[in-house]
Amino acid sequence: MTDSQMPGFHKLPMSEKLKEIAKMTGLTEDEVKALANTGGLPSDVADRMIENVVGGLTMPLGIATNFRINGKDYLVPMALEEPSVVAGASKAAKIAREKGGFTVTNTGPVMIGQIQIVNVPQPEKAKADILGRKADILKKANEQDPMLVSLGGGAKDLNAKVLATITGPMVVAELIVNTGDAMGANAVNTMAEAVAPMIEEIAHGDALLKIISNLADRRLVRASAVFEKDAMGGEGVVDGVVNAYAFADADPYRCATHNKGIMNGVVAVGIACGQDIRALEAGAHSYASKTGRYKPLTTWEKDAEGNLVGKLEMPMAVGLVGGAARTHPAARAAIKILGAKTAIELAEVMAAVGLAQNFAALRALASEGIQKGHMKLHSRNVAVSAGATGELIDVVAKRMVEEKKIRFDRAKELVEELSKNR
Numbered sequence: 001m002t003d004s005q006m007p008g009f010h011k012l013p014m015s016e017k018l019k020e021i022a023k024m025t026g027l028t029e030d031e032v033k034a035l036a037n038t039g040g041l042p043s044d045v046a047d048r049m050i051e052n053v054v055g056g057l058t059m060p061l062g063i064a065t066n067f068r069i070n071g072k073d074y075l076v077p078m079a080l081e082e083p084s085v086v087a088g089a090s091k092a093a094k095i096a097r098e099k100g101g102f103t104v105t106n107t108g109p110v111m112i113g114q115i116q117i118v119n120v121p122q123p124e125k126a127k128a129d130i131l132g133r134k135a136d137i138l139k140k141a142n143e144q145d146p147m148l149v150s151l152g153g154g155a156k157d158l159n160a161k162v163l164a165t166i167t168g169p170m171v172v173a174e175l176i177v178n179t180g181d182a183m184g185a186n187a188v189n190t191m192a193e194a195v196a197p198m199i200e201e202i203a204h205g206d207a208l209l210k211i212i213s214n215l216a217d218r219r220l221v222r223a224s225a226v227f228e229k230d231a232m233g234g235e236g237v238v239d240g241v242v243n244a245y246a247f248a249d250a251d252p253y254r255c256a257t258h259n260k261g262i263m264n265g266v267v268a269v270g271i272a273c274g275q276d277i278r279a280l281e282a283g284a285h286s287y288a289s290k291t292g293r294y295k296p297l298t299t300w301e302k303d304a305e306g307n308l309v310g311k312l313e314m315p316m317a318v319g320l321v322g323g324a325a326r327t328h329p330a331a332r333a334a335i336k337i338l339g340a341k342t343a344i345e346l347a348e349v350m351a352a353v354g355l356a357q358n359f360a361a362l363r364a365l366a367s368e369g370i371q372k373g374h375m376k377l378h379s380r381n382v383a384v385s386a387g388a389t390g391e392l393i394d395v396v397a398k399r400m401v402e403e404k405k406i407r408f409d410r411a412k413e414l415v416e417e418l419s420k421n422r
């Protein structure tokens with residue numbers, strides 16, 4: 001490939017785009033076939049979701065079992081490429097069940113839309129004037145989405161602040177919007193753009209950015225669960241998990257991985273249910289840093305009986321109306337499996353899965369270590385990457401586990417040896 005400029009490429013039909021890319025990059029027929037398969041997503045839908053579509057990329061969809069959340073049972077769809085995650089969540093949910101499962105609450109589906117005003121001659125006065133016109137600004141915002149308003153949502157409040165920035169002071173107005181069953185980016189951005197000229201006039205400045213904030217700290221979910229000490233491996237393991245949490249609380253290097261483990265669960269359910277997982281990640285990590293220090297999204301402590309108590313608090317901006325949750329047939333089917341009827345219910349399940357996932361990782365790390373279970377499950381991936389197909393995948397994987405050599409080179413040797421004998 002010598003030139004990535006491709007004038008007219010965007011106008012080609014999807015199959016022609018793929019042919020063109022295959023020619024330029026030397027894709028084999030099998031590689032073209034792999035890309036052309038859009039899985040559960042019809043190719044015409046895929047072609048309209050993003051730009052320059054050449055195909056699809058499917059991922060395994062697993063179902064985490066045993067979840068009991070706010071007294072109700074759930075089968076939780078999870079889409080991801082990493083072994084151990086679905087098994088870990090299911091095992092954690094099984095242990096949590098013994099003490100009633102997960103309890104989750106939420107602060108409602110409230111998002112923030114920011115309108116940045118620059119070149120403001122009197123920022124403090126502008127801030128006061130903006131707040132003085134709150135009713136007019138909210139009215140204008142709500143005119144943009146009568147449907148949302150009729151369902152009880154819409155712009156509910158307005159904040160204004162003056163920021164000292166590297167380019168000088170600026171005024172920022174913030175719309176506080178109840179987005180109902182939508183993730184809300186479209187509704188909030190439309191409202192922010194609609195009220196910007198009014199705010200510009202009030203502040204005697206220039207409106208620049210008009211956009212949702214992904215630090216969704218008014219859309220929090222709080223999950224908690226008790227894990228019975230004997231069911232999780234004894235009091236030593238309980239102490240181990242508490243110490244693992246203390247490590248994350250004290251050290252951002254560990255904390256990043258601690259929170260990554262939580263997001264393994266949250267994002268996997270998010271992908272399965274057609275959510276904007278970039279927004280979820282942005283919300284999670286910015287919330288974790290809100291105090292100025294990067295902190296764990298969970299806390300772990302021992303109760304009076306020696307059992308482990310876990311709590312999670314994080315933003316969870318998810319929706320059931322709009323986006324891939326509606327347009328992707330497989331995501332729609334996953335939401336049906338889950339049985340979530342509202343965005344809040346989906347958010348609460350995702351919080352429980354995040355807590356379960358963190359428990360699973362910390363329990364393993366504080367006892368037998370993560371690699372034993374993980375590598376056993378990973379051995380099948382290694383076998384496939386070494387060329388094993390069909391029944392040979394499990395045979396090669398089993399041999400590597402028995403030999404405690406779960407490595408690509410050994411898998412290759414085994415594939416060659418066992419293929420000959422067949």
Ligand code: MEV
Binds near residue numbers: 082257258262370
């Ligand atoms: C791996 O995907 C996730 C873990 O690293 C999380 C953790 O260390 O807490 C196991």
